[in-house]
Amino acid sequence: MDVIFWEWLSFFVRWTHVMAGVAWIGSSFYFVHLDLSLKRRASLPPQAYGDEWQVHGGGFYHMVKYLVAPPQLPEHVTWFKWEAYATWLSGFALLVIVYYLGARLYMIDPAVLDIDPATAVAASLGGLFLGWFIYNVFCESDLARSDLKLALAGFAMIVAFALIYSFVFSGRGAFMQVGAIMGTIMAANVFMVIIPNQRKVVAALKAGETPDPTLGAKGKQRSLHNNYLTLPVVFVMIGNHYPLAFATRYSWIILALVIVMGVAIRHFFNTQHKGGPAPWWTWGVTALCGLAIMALSSFGPKPVRAAAASAGPTTELAENAEIVIQSRCAMCHAEQPAWPGVGVAPKGVKLETFAEIETHASGLRTVAVLTHSMPPGNITEMTQDERDTLRAWLDSLR
Structure with missing residues (x-):
């Protein structure tokens, strides 16, 4: 909730x-x-700077500006x-x-x-x-x-x-x-x-x-x-x-x-x-x-120093969730996407390591569990059982 x-x-x-x-x-x-677009005219009121006639909504407007x-x-x-x-x-x-x-x-x-x-x-x-x-x-x-x-x-x-x-x-x-x-x-x-x-x-x-x-x-x-x-x-x-x-x-x-x-x-x-x-x-x-x-x-991301290594999954639920993400999502959400036509990871979200998957856990719940907006059009054919696996792992994080 x-x-x-x-x-x-x-x-x-x-x-x-x-x-x-x-x-x-x-x-x-x-x-x-x-x-x-203001115009100066001799007929303007005293101290007026300019005016403009406009038409909109079936009527005419006479706009006068005082400087x-x-x-x-x-x-x-x-x-x-x-x-x-x-x-x-x-x-x-x-x-x-x-x-x-x-x-x-x-x-x-x-x-x-x-x-x-x-x-x-x-x-x-x-x-x-x-x-x-x-x-x-x-x-x-x-x-x-x-x-x-x-x-x-x-x-x-x-x-x-x-x-x-x-x-x-x-x-x-x-x-x-x-x-x-x-x-x-x-x-x-x-x-x-x-x-x-x-x-x-x-x-x-x-x-x-x-x-x-x-x-x-x-x-x-x-x-x-x-x-x-x-x-x-x-x-x-x-x-x-x-x-x-x-x-x-x-x-x-x-x-x-x-x-x-x-x-x-x-x-x-x-x-x-x-x-x-x-x-x-x-x-x-x-x-x-x-x-x-x-x-x-086209030059791609800037070179950065390597981040500290993080621990991998420690439970069976986490291991199974990582397998689902790696097989259904990581081909696009990667440093070098493997999916044809995808030049960079969508929205900059990378899911190649378990640490990255954990970081985006909340977003994964929204797009893959609460809704089925990802993968788009379910192009990688994520099954309901795999979505249930993700749900079980995400629930265990609470």
């Missing part, structure tokens, strides 16, 4: 994370599109913040449920760095805080005067984190850690800068004062950063299901190239929304990065 509870809890939190992320990404894409604020606020104003907060909170909850509580399985690789779960969690939390702190220092420094210099500094910081964590966590753990750092930066931009600045503008208006125009400018800059980080973060969200992305020798370079791809794609659409000449070169950059990623993933 514990396995079922945690599996469904993880599923529901992940679903919440995806729903909130869709809402946040949608509003980010929409408002950047709207902001870049600082209108002379008077209406009775009701919609604040776009809960999408960001819900995305980060559900993402952090998922990080705790899957990675922190399962640190031995998903974060720690003794062949990379043999640390205990508490140390791994501390290293992860420290990275989330440090990533935001360094990024915010960049944004408050002279670098912020140049969007290009600020972007390059932020890019270098993220790549540095990817490289550092590749020597601390497993490939999957390092990949998700960097994604969490980017997601934290995005949510903190909303919570620490964009919304507080908007509140300061509202407070100034209510006090009969002229709002500081730099507040809106800073908020807009942070919002644009979020827009460009969106696609790389989405890639990391789905990339943990693809070992070629995270479990290969140059995964940190792959992540750097993914960021370049995401930025290039957003730059194309942002430029299109602005009405400028289409930067078709961005698709060439995207294609080249994609080809480079494929080439880098």
